[in-house]
Amino acid sequence: MCALALSVASPVSAHEPPPSDWKMQVSGKMAASNPAHLNLLPLPASAKFADDGASYTIPAGACVSAPEQFTPAIDILRANIGKAYGLTLLRGHDCPITMTKDDSLGTGAQRGEAYQLSVTKTGITIKAAGTRAAIWAVQTLTQMLGPWAQAPTTLAASPTLPQVFITDQPRYSWRGLMIDPVRSFIPVDEVKRIINDMSAVKLNTLHLHLSDDQGWRVEIDNEGKAADDTIDYAQLTERSGVTSYMAGHSKLAPSAGRTGYYTKAEFIDLVDYAARHGVGIVPEIDGPGHANAMLHAIAELNSSGSYPKPASGEDRVRAYQEDDRTTLDPGNEATYTFLSHVVSRLNSYIDEGVARSGVPEVRVPVFHIGGDEASKTAKEPYQSYMKRVSDMLTANHHAAIVWNEALQPAQDASAQLPDGSYVQHWTADEPNQGGRLANFISSKHAKVIMSHVKHAYLPQKPSADLPGPSWACGENGCTIESFYNWDPTQMSGVAEENVAGVEAALWNEHMRTEHDQQSVMFPRLEATAEVAWTPQSERSFTDFKMRESLRSTVHLTRGTSFHLDALISPWASSYAPVEVDYALPGRHLVGLLALPGATQAPTNLQGTLTPVTEKHDTATGLTPVPVAVTTEMPTAYHFTDQGRTTGRVMNSLIRVYATIPEGTPPGVYRLSLSTPEPLNVSDRTAPLSLSGDQFVTVAAPPPAQPDNPANPGETGTGNDGHSPASGKHGTTGGGTDPGVIHVTGHSKSHGTTGTHASQLPHSGA
DSSP states (O other): OOBBBOOOOOSSSTEEEEEEEEEEOOOOOOOSSGGGGGOOOOOEEEEEEEEOOOEEOOOTTTOOOOOOGGGHHHHHHHHHHHHHHHHHHHOOOOOOOOEOOOOOOOOOGGGGGEEEOOOEEEEEEESSSSSSHHHHHHHHHHHHHHHTTOOOOBBBSSOEOEEEEEEEEEEEEEEEEEETTSSOOHHHHOOOOOOOHHTTTTOEEEEEEETTTEOOOBBBOOOTTTTTTTOOOTHHHHSSOOOOOOTSOSSSOEEEEOOOOBBBHHHHHOOOOOOOTTOEEEEEEEEEEEEHHHHHHOOGGGGGGGGGGOOOOOOOOSSSSSSSSOOOOTTTTHHHHHHOOOOOOOHHHHHHHHHHTGGGGGGGOEEEEESSSSSSHHHHHHHHHHHHHHHHHTTOOOEEEEEGGGGGGGTOTTSSSSSOOOEEEEESSSSGGHHHEEEEEEEHOOOOEOHHHHHBTTSOOTTTTSSSSSTOOOOTOOOHHHHSSSOOOHHHTTTTEEEEEEEEEETTTOOOHHHHHHHTTTTHHHHHHHHHHSSSGOEEEEEHHHHHHHHHHHHHHTTTTOOOOTTTTTBBEEEEEEEOOSSSSSEEEEEEEEEESSSOOOOOOOEEEEEETTTTTTOOOOOOOEEEEEESSOOOOOOTTTTTTOOOOOOOOOOEEEEEEETTOOOOEEEEESSSOOOOTTTTBBOEEEEEEEEEOOOOOOOOBBBBOOOOOOOSSSSTTTTTTBTBOOOTOOTSSTOOOOOOOOOOBBOOOOOOOSOOOOOOO
């Protein structure tokens, strides 16, 4: 049950001119006007909207007043909404947007992430307990502007959001995602996009699984080695940075995984980048099992207790062939020399990255040491290994994180793990079976991270109509409902204060591309985000489905693939007019269509151009002139390859172009676009009927110059119809410059309403 006080937000304040009034008919559950809370995900702890539906429009040239430490939050806000609304959001004093630090906010262990967001008729005020909290506040602010807020080109609409007072902090302090660059490498730019996606929904911990049987993914230099350490750590990436999940070993993804590794500089940069988005990076070096890449790279680790064994005459094992479990040798002193150096170097990289970011609160002194699926390691050697490695961390003021096998009877190391450890529960059994977890937490002051396979394992197929692993939930898949409808604390069997939080896991055995990964991450990762943030009593799957259906436009503006899940459908479709602030007669980008599930761009859009005496004048009695309307869609929707988890991709935004006829006299015109039939691209996407007007001002083209003749064809303003010298509010010469077409934010509409930039605040978060 959602306890938010809801009202429908007016698109603009009373004294502001109306933004674009495009209207669309959306068949299905979408209402003509949507409650403002529908743009929020995860739901805040408390939000009170103005009873009269009042709104506030961020003015052109708005600045931001904030302490220096909140610079990362300002940078995110600028990156989120600057393009769509032509805002520079420079620092200033007495600004429409004000941020202040308030140490009194919040309660409990999560108080450092608490914030307040107030939108009134006079401006926007953010109070935040720290930089990370300020980042969460601007992500909420972005969402309040609606699903088009991160559009890739400048919109004709104004940045208007409802007046509201939000008080917020997370339920859990650990809200994570684990990614697996080992089985198939994830390049730096893709990891950064994952970080962006996490930050947008307030996930705060990126768990990097950096070692496994199939590869090693981070450079470890030889700096600071112990005097008696003979290991050459460069061998880790030279030998195991070029291996990956083997071709032919996954029927779901037959090609080999991608290879590669993060250099020291890249890893530090990732830590810096993540911190500036409110995300802390936690590395995992898995052991004693899943060790083949280490044994393949480092001769000193191959000894009597390691497995597998090198071939005759070799000092290292071959690259992994998926033929058996593996193990380091817990009785080999070189094992601990190696791990001591690796842990020390990775922690130094993290410290340097966090220091660069200026966001120290993201640094949590923990290190994941694995401990799962170590069936080749006998019980006593396993216990010895876990004690030696976790004690090594304790000596350096770090807590160990282990997979929950470390507490299971077969290799129970609960007595060997130090106080303050974390257990990450992933298996399908009851976490507190036989009271094991509760006893461990009580005796060791430990915490649990809940990653239960049925509710948090992303590679498990999301629905019955897709191929993929299904061993956890059966052939119907681990659906978005199963990801949403669970209580981590209740399932853990321990008290709320002993639950650090929730973490989704993205394993890459059956993933090969960024779109493969995104197609299993979304929308289920957003369910995880709300489970981890919003109080249990305030969550409702019915309400979540309504809000998630609007995220289709958000994902398309961000270029993110997602599963067009039947449990969410109909997914929203929408249209946003764009600003055209410098153009000659010719072909111009006039709008963007979000039609999730489109396999081709629509061809039935129609347009007319009618002279008017002034903007909003619709009764001229003049005959409209037909205008050619064309569309482009760079990427088409591809649902799935037969029997594969690879190849899935969501379509891109559809760009809508109108061609202003040559010889059009200067003046003000009404550009009307319509669809004779609804745009119906998928049975899971709401059909879209488009009927609306954009007002444009056309000026005569400049006279041709001998050394620079005028081009009467397509304008030289780039693919989106924008001049490099122009901005949201026109060119530097003003509205009378020759050749200018101003597509304004003032539009008339006909027909019934649906989801659109003017009706729903625009969001990119």
